[in-house]
Amino acid sequence: MMTTNIGKLRTDFVANTAMENQSTLYNDNLELYLTQIGRLFDIPSIVNATQGNQAVIDYYTVNKLLYRLGHNWEGFMHCGLSYDGKNKKEDFQEHARICERYIRDTNAKKVLELGYGMGPNSAFLARRNPLVTFDGIDLTNEPLKRFTKIPNLHFQLGDFHDLSAFEDDAYDIVFTFEVFCHSTNKPHALREVKKKLKKNGLFIVIDAYRRDRSKQLNQSEHNMAKLIEHCFALETFEYIEDVEGYMQEEFSIARAQDVTQHILPCMAKAHWSRYYFSHPMFARAVNKLLPFDLVKNIIIALLIPISVQRQIACYYIHVLKNDK
Numbered sequence: 627m628m629t630t631n632i633g634k635l636r637t638d639f640v641a642n643t644a645m646e647n648q649s650t651l652y653n654d655n656l657e658l659y660l661t662q663i664g665r666l667f668d669i670p671s672i673v674n675a676t677q678g679n680q681a682v683i684d685y686y687t688v689n690k691l692l693y694r695l696g697h698n699w700e701g702f703m704h705c706g707l708s709y710d711g712k713n714k715k716e717d718f719q720e721h722a723r724i725c726e727r728y729i730r731d732t733n734a735k736k737v738l739e740l741g742y743g744m745g746p747n748s749a750f751l752a753r754r755n756p757l758v759t760f761d762g763i764d765l766t767n768e769p770l771k772r773f774t775k776i777p778n779l780h781f782q783l784g785d786f787h788d789l790s791a792f793e794d795d796a797y798d799i800v801f802t803f804e805v806f807c808h809s810t811n812k813p814h815a816l817r818e819v820k821k822k823l824k825k826n827g828l829f830i831v832i833d834a835y836r837r838d839r840s841k842q843l844n845q846s847e848h849n850m851a852k853l854i855e856h857c858f859a860l861e862t863f864e865y866i867e868d869v870e871g872y873m874q875e876e877f878s879i880a881r882a883q884d885v886t887q888h889i890l891p892c893m894a895k896a897h898w899s900r901y902y903f904s905h906p907m908f909a910r911a912v913n914k915l916l917p918f919d920l921v922k923n924i925i926i927a928l929l930i931p932i933s934v935q936r937q938i939a940c941y942y943i944h945v946l947k948n949d950k
Contacts (some may be wrong), residue, residue: 652879657847662903663853663925668915672681672922673852677861679765679785682808685859686766688919690744701770704804704832704943705889713891720749721803721832722803722942728828729755734798738762738822741788741805745769745779752779761792787811789818797822801830810861812869816876820948829877829946835866837940850929851938857922866940877946886941893934899927 650755658769663669675681675735686703693703698718702943706717710814729737729751735758739748742762749769752760753776760779764770769781786802809815836851843851855862873879902909902924913921 641816646814647924650777654935656850656929656932657901659928659932660849662906663928665906666909667922667925668787669683670847671779672856673849675856677856677859681859683766685919686743688917689923692920692923693744698746700846701773703743703842706892707885707888708891709888711891713894717892718746719750722747724832725799725801725830726751726754728795728799728830728945729758732798732828734758735856736761736797738789738792738797738800740800740802740819741765741808742769742781743805744771745781747801748779748781749773749776761797763789763791787815787818788821792822792921794821795824798824798825799828799830801832803832804834806831806833807858807860807863808837812864812872813875816872820876823948825948827948828880829948831873831944831946832942832943833861835869836863837866837937839865839867841938843938847936847938851875853925854929854933854939856925865937866942870944873944876948876950878949879944881943881946883943885943886939889941893927893931900925903928904916 643738653723658771660669689944693699697703697771698706698715700718702718703719704718704721706713706715707720708714708717725737725747728734737748737751737758737760739760739762740746742764743766745762748760749772752758756778758778762779762781763784763786765783765785770799773779774781786805790916800823806812816829823829851863870879870882902912930939934941
């Protein structure tokens with residue numbers, strides 16, 4: 627069902643209200659936090675660093691164990707979606723459950739994941755849908771070994787900007803969770819996906835964006851946004867309106883849902899980052915022991931809740947239909 631403008635306004639209103647109600651979870655002391663970060667890190671060198679495939683590979687390779695220990699042992703690397711306001715381990719499965727509803731509604735037989743990471747999303751789906759064939763492509767990580775033994779699941783290393791290894795017009799559904807943001811050429815990536823999908827096939831994208839182009843950022847907010855992007859090995863988070871424009875060139879948008887408020891509980895557990903920055907002697911010792919690609923997650927944990935609270939960042943579910 628197409629999302630109407632009225633429906634989208636209503637969704638945004640609910641999201642904004644929920645974020646206002648949860649704002650007490652976070653200390654929005656942005657200028658203080660940037661000062662604390664600046665005492666421990668060279669902010670200009672971070673925000674001016676060149677990003678690219680190698681930066682992505684380095685970041686996710688170094689952080690594989692950290693994601694399992696500090697985020698989710700099953701290997702989910704994306705935010706959890708918590709509809710009841712409480713962060714629970716099963717909330718990390720919600721992205722896959724959303725995809726599964728479309729798999730079953732469309733009687734899909736062949737599914738492709740872009741950016742499988744450690745493989746938990748495709749593994750979750752493949753085990754629950756044994757008659758469906760699942761393929762995955764990822765630039766960085768080898769999947770967890772136990773996932774490679776699932777008979778209807780096949781992993782392949784590669785860049786999702788080049789899907790030539792996969793058959794054209796073969797897939798009922800392609801999906802990607804918090805990976806599309808790494809593309810610096812989203813129109814090309816969308817055309818690649820379109821070639822692989824059957825007529826009326828679906829491309830499911832769940833990801834983060836900048837919310838509003840008309841919102842003027844002050845210098846602190848600009849520095850915060852660039853720090854988050856580059857600590858995540860991203861060139862930039864693009865504006866939601868721009869990305870939806872790219873999407874509409876190749877697909878119709880069957881679903882566009884702002885679910886920003888539902889990732890807030892997952893972020894709330896990162897309050898430990900404030901301890902690190904308020905104890906500089908401890909922080910400097912950590913910095914000497916650990917690689918920067920690992921330590922910079924503390925910057926991300928500190929700043930992302932503020933970017934959401936100030937409505938600079940947003941988080942969306944998009945379902946695109948290949949009917950053009």
